[in-house]
Amino acid sequence: MGRHCGYLALVSALACGADWVFLPESPPEEDWEENICVKLSENRAQKKRLNIIIVAEGAIDYQNKPITSEKIKDLVVKQLGFDTRVTILGHVQRGGTPSAFDRILASRLGVEAVIALLEATPETPACVVSLSGNHALRLPLVECVQMTQDVQKAMDERRFKDAVQLRGRSFQSNLNIYKRLSVKIPESQIVKSNCNVCIINVGAPAAGMNAAVRSAVRMGIADGHRMLAIYDGFDGFSKGQIKEINWSDVGGWTGQGGSILGTKRILPGKYLEEIAVQMRAHNINAVLIIGGFEAYLGLLEMSAAREQHEEFCVPMIMVPATVSNNVPGTDFSIGADTALNTITQTCDRLKQSASGTKRRVFIIETMGGYCGYLANMGGLAAGADAAYIFEEPFDIRDLQSNVEHLTEKMKTTIQRGLVLRNENCSENYTTDFICQLYSEEGKGVFDCRKNVLGHMQQGGAPSPFDRNFGTKLSARAMQWITSKLKESHGTGKKFVTDNSVCVLGISKRNLIFQPVADLRKDTDFKHRIPKEQWWLKLRPVMKILAKYKASYDVSDSGQLEHVQSRSHDETVGI
Numbered sequence: 336m337g338r339h340c341g342y343l344a345l346v347s348a349l350a351c352g353a354d355w356v357f358l359p360e361s362p363p364e365e366d367w368e369e370n371i372c373v374k375l376s377e378n379r380a381q382k383k384r385l386n387i388i389i390v391a392e393g394a395i396d397y398q399n400k401p402i403t404s405e406k407i408k409d410l411v412v413k414q415l416g417f418d419t420r421v422t423i424l425g426h427v428q429r430g431g432t433p434s435a436f437d438r439i440l441a442s443r444l445g446v447e448a449v450i451a452l453l454e455a456t457p458e459t460p461a462c463v464v465s466l467s468g469n470h471a472l473r474l475p476l477v478e479c480v481q482m483t484q485d486v487q488k489a490m491d492e493r494r495f496k497d498a499v500q501l502r503g504r505s506f507q508s509n510l511n512i513y514k515r516l517s518v519k520i521p522e523s524q525i526v527k528s529n530c531n532v533c534i535i536n537v538g539a540p541a542a543g544m545n546a547a548v549r550s551a552v553r554m555g556i557a558d559g560h561r562m563l564a565i566y567d568g569f570d571g572f573s574k575g576q577i578k579e580i581n582w583s584d585v586g587g588w589t590g591q592g593g594s595i596l597g598t599k600r601i602l603p604g605k606y607l608e609e610i611a612v613q614m615r616a617h618n619i620n621a622v623l624i625i626g627g628f629e630a631y632l633g634l635l636e637m638s639a640a641r642e643q644h645e646e647f648c649v650p651m652i653m654v655p656a657t658v659s660n661n662v663p664g665t666d667f668s669i670g671a672d673t674a675l676n677t678i679t680q681t682c683d684r685l686k687q688s689a690s691g692t693k694r695r696v697f698i699i700e701t702m703g704g705y706c707g708y709l710a711n712m713g714g715l716a717a718g719a720d721a722a723y724i725f726e727e728p729f730d731i732r733d734l735q736s737n738v739e740h741l742t743e744k745m746k747t748t749i750q751r752g753l754v755l756r757n758e759n760c761s762e763n764y765t766t767d768f769i770c771q772l773y774s775e776e777g778k779g780v781f782d783c784r785k786n787v788l789g790h791m792q793q794g795g796a797p798s799p800f801d802r803n804f805g806t807k808l809s810a811r812a813m814q815w816i817t818s819k820l821k822e823s824h825g826t827g828k829k830f831v832t833d834n835s836v837c838v839l840g841i842s843k844r845n846l847i848f849q850p851v852a853d854l855r856k857d858t859d860f861k862h863r864i865p866k867e868q869w870w871l872k873l874r875p876v877m878k879i880l881a882k883y884k885a886s887y888d889v890s891d892s893g894q895l896e897h898v899q900s901r902s903h904d905e906t907v908g909i
């Protein structure tokens with residue numbers, strides 16, 4: 336679907352690693368019929384038994400003639416004789432239960448819209464509220480409509496470069512990354528850098544880690560590096576579990592959950608000597624770490640050890656990947672979206688279970704250590720009555736008022752109550768305690784059941800968001816590595832400054848590289864959380880939606896901006 340907009344086709348192609356995608360904004364080159372056949376038969380020759388071709392509803396060729404799925408099928412069958420099936424998705428794309436991302440997005444935009452209305456004066460132009468990266472924006476409606484019409488005009492006039500540009504930075508970068516990752520550049524055309532770049536997964540597994548590894552490997556190879564995979568985290572690193580990894584080794588990794596390379600929580604601290612030996616033995620010129628809080632700590636330890644071990648004086652970068660979303664320096668980490676979806680779906684099921692019977696309250700314990708992100712955002716997405724988190728201390732009086740509030744609500748037509756609790760929100764008000772309290776106080780009105788979600792929150796196939804977020808963050812990290820390596824090329828210069836050890840993250844509207852040393856001051860090491868967390872300001876939204884009186888801070892809500900200003904963003908939203 337999507338009429339003349341190729342967004343859905345492009346983003347799905349990126350998320351499932353499709354072999355080919357046809358878009359209205361970027362028609363294939365003149366001889367595409369020959370090219371697609373060559374590509375498909377090359378893939379078969381490498382024993383790949385399945386090819387996916389995605390066709391946008393409005394796909395056209397350079398002559399603005401439609402390219403339909405039937406036409407492609409006929410071509411493939413006639414030229415190659417492959418068994419080919421056409422699936423037209425149609426309206427299934429409109430239906431279904433909303434993902435956690437969509438629910439939270441809708442809630443945030445709804446709040447923005449109300450604030451925009453309250454702030455409007457007779458002179459305010461009609462506007463569209465939107466989110467750019469993680470930042471709310473208001474854009475003039477007239478300009479947005481104009482922009483959409485300009486895209487169509489550009490396509491009609493066959494100015495396809497302009498059409499892609501007018502769709503925005505994020506569309507452009509999706510398209511570039513898709514092209515880089517789907518087409519292997521012939522060996523002869525790659526300019527060798529003579530650099531070895533290693534990739535390592537650290538910490539607990541998170542959905543999307545494999546997509547990040549795939550993207551890094553392919554980007555790195557295209558940039559001329561030799562890519563080395565390190566198996567089993569820092570433990571494997573110290574023992575020399577290091578192997579070269581090639582383009583085709585990572586085929587099909589995008590959609591797989593967990594960590595194929597293997598990941599461990601062990602920190603490098605005790606093994607620095609052994610790791611340095613391995614770095615020297617394999618002549619490693621740059622390090623890419625994909626992982627959560629342990630990865631962050633590990634990076635700090637390695638950067639602190641640069642004086643003792645000059646092997647660590649190479650560019651090192653971390654891409655945050657953890658379900659807990661507790662890495663300093665970024666608003667989001669890879670894997671958190673998938674975990675939120677799991678939590679939301681489970682809450683939906685619990686709410687629906689035993690429907691038509693008694694009134695019931697569910698107490699649900701989520702993961703995250705001391706970080707309340709999953710409990711809070713899961714609560715917002717599932718429509719919870721309360722979410723207890725460590726970041727917002729609570730006492731017996733809060734619990735009492737919550738119980739009374741819920742009891743009053745359950746005396747009306749409401750049949751199900753939902754209370755989320757982050758695993759380490761309080762030492763003494765445990766999940767058992769809260770369940771017993773609600774049971775006792777709700778006697779005669781509702782009964783109470785508890786559910787500890789546990790490790791199911793770390794599993795599962797990555798959501799489209801996590802696949803693409805992983806792919807894009809990692810591609811960006813690899814670009815950074817390449818540019819750093821170019822800086823020093825041939826000079827044998829050692830990297831000693833703080834800005835050669837970075838955490839890549841998303842903040843408000845932009846992707847940012849922050850020296851890991853600078854993030855120390857923003858970190859609560861005892862509780863393994865960042866000192867400031869942006870999502871805390873969404874707490875009142877959940878409370879207001881649960882019919883509590885709460886006030887929402889409008890100070891950093893969106894301001895009216897012009898559409899053109901968006902083209903300066905380097906956003907990664909899907």
Ligand SMILES: *[C@@H]1O[C@H](CO)[C@@H](O)[C@H](O)[C@H]1NC(C)=O
Pocket residue numbers: 522579580581
């Ligand atoms: C990876 O590809 C390069 C270049 O094609 C080749 O020299 C090397 O042997 C391959 N390595 C592995 C482990 O397959």
Ligand SMILES: *[C@@H]1O[C@H](CO)[C@@H](O)[C@H](O)[C@H]1NC(C)=O
Pocket residue numbers: 704758759762
């Ligand atoms: C955090 O919560 C988990 C699960 O309830 C528990 O096993 C662990 O001991 C808690 N950690 C701390 C430091 O309270």
Ligand SMILES: *[C@@H]1O[C@H](CO)[C@@H](O)[C@H](O)[C@H]1NC(C)=O
Pocket residue numbers: 761762763
């Ligand atoms: C929990 O209770 C114990 C004593 O029963 C107390 O020592 C501890 O400080 C309490 N924890 C918190 C976080 O208040």
